[in-house]
Amino acid sequence: MKIAFIVNNFPVLSQTFILNQITGLIEKGNEVDIYANPSHELKVHADVNNFNLMKRTYYFHTTSKNPFVNLLKSLRLILENSLKYPKFLYCLVKGFQHAKEASLPIWMLPYIAAPFLPAKNYDIIHCHFGPNGIKGILLKKLGLIQGKLITSFHGYDITYYLEKSGKNPYEDLFEIGDLFLPISEHWKNKLIELGCNENKIIVHRMGVDCRKFSFTPRYPSDDGQVQIVTIARLVEKKGVEYGIRAIAKLAKTNHKIEYNIIGDGPLMGYLQERIKQLGVENTVKLLGWKQQDEVVEILNNSHILLAPSVTSKDGDQEGIPVVLMEAMAMGLPVVSTQHSGIPELVKDAITGFLAPExxxxxxxxxxxxxxxxxxxxxxxxxxxxxxxxxxxxxxxxNEDLFNIYKMIA
Incomplete structure (x- = not known):
């Protein structure tokens, strides 16, 4: 099959769930192209190079904070591509109304359309996150891409994004899209509530390569030190601050705890300051982002994984954190929260514990x-x-996903 993935940014260290889908489909002999915004991360997972994925990736043109610069670049893209592809100008004129329907500034049309020149035909167009599904529908209306359109919903796209939109932005997508793959029953119910036809919904979970995360029994260290780890992007919904505060509470009476936080993000500075304020600099360590093989090594040396997810003040929520799957596959007991689809994975008092947000x-x-x-x-x-x-x-x-593709292609 010929498959297009439309994603937010690529490659991204924190989104192994998308990488694993792509590489799994390539291993099955499918031809895969990736359309994304550029990623500015310096580290990449080994499979990006092992599967030569950068040669399969086409980038949307990046925008500037300066509206005048955006307009000039938009005009340049129109001129350059209209000379090479005379139908491009016709597509853009046709797309003005569609851009309005998608709540997209007209000047952004060339930024999105240019990577799809000349027009592309696929068996499947798989969009990760709802806004990329909207983008896929727009490209189909412009005649720049053909194929059955599938949209995976993860979390922010049916929480924060909806609240920011102030209305339901998915009505057109639900009508025209061929299939919708929420990653949990929790999000399936949300899609139905939003008006999506239940017959077009299949819950398809994200997963991990269990071959890379082999089970290791956990026993106490000889010195009695307990290694606790969190692996997360440092944003509000990951709840890392609450993990730090919980560890600080324990550290008052237990001096044999070490808490390692793997990740980076906009809250890095704030969390460093909180660690100092709580006086736990010797207990809590912020280690930055690590590649997947480094993450496996850290998990191997840990006893407990902590994932204290919360609903952020702007309504943003998790899906089901993949790191919980990785840790459980490796035999770590986990502590997480009663948040989003997490209780579908973590069975309280059986595979770990759940706490209120x-x-x-x-x-x-x-x-x-x-x-x-x-x-x-x-x-x-x-x-x-x-x-x-x-x-x-x-x-x-991935076998299930390929069967889903075959079912609708």
Whole structure:
């Protein structure tokens, strides 16, 4: 099959769930192209190079903060591409009304359209995140791309994005799109509530390559040190501040805790300051982003994974954090929150513990239980590993995804 992926940015260290889909489909002999905004991350996962994905990637033109510069670049793109592809100007004229329907400034049309010249034909156009589904519909209306259009919904696209829009921006997408793949039952119910036809919805979860995250039994260290880890982009919805506060509460009486936070983001400076204010610089370490093999090594040396996700003040929510799947596949007991689709993965008191959002005392209590009951680590780890292998194994999920493609192509 010939498949187009339309995603936000590529490559991105924090979005292994998209990378694993792409590489899995290539391994099955499919031809895959990627359309994305440029990523400015310096590190990339090894599979980006192993599968030569940069040669398969086409970038949308980047915008400037200066509106005058944007307009000039837009005019230049129109002129250059109209000379090469005479139909391009006709597409843009036809697209003015469609851009308005998609709440897109008219000057942005050439930025989005140019990578699809000449017009492309695919069996499947798979858009990750709702706004890219809207973009896919626009490109189809312009006649620049053909194929069955599938949209995966993850979290921010049906929380924060909806609130920011002030209305339902997906009415056209729900009408024209061929299939919708929310990553949880939680988000399936939200799509139905928004007016999406239930017959066009299939829950398709994100997953992990269980071959890369092998099970290791967890036992206490000889020196009694307990290694707790969080792996997350440092933004509000990841709830990292509450994890730090819970660890600070425990550290007052337990000096054998080490808490490593893997990730980067806009809250890095703020969290560094919080760590100083709480006096836990020797206990809590912000280590920045790591590549997937480095993440595996850190998880191998950890005892408990903490994922204290919250609903941010602007309404943004998680889907189901992939790092929870990775940790459970490797046998770590986990502590997370009753947030979004997380309870569909983490079975409370069986594979780990769940606490209410933003409840520092509850997080500390559940962490403390695991620290004091290391005899439960193995049982929880085995239960978590089994559940991930059964429901979140990327190889099984990619087989399911390919069958979904064949069903509608």
């Amino acid at each position: 933003r409840d520092v005392d509850a997080l500390a209590e559940r962490l403390n239980y695991l620290i004091e009951h290391s005899e439960d680590w193995l049982k929880m780890g085995e239960a978590g590993c089994r559940y991930v292998e059964e429901h979140y194994n990327i190889n099984k999920l």
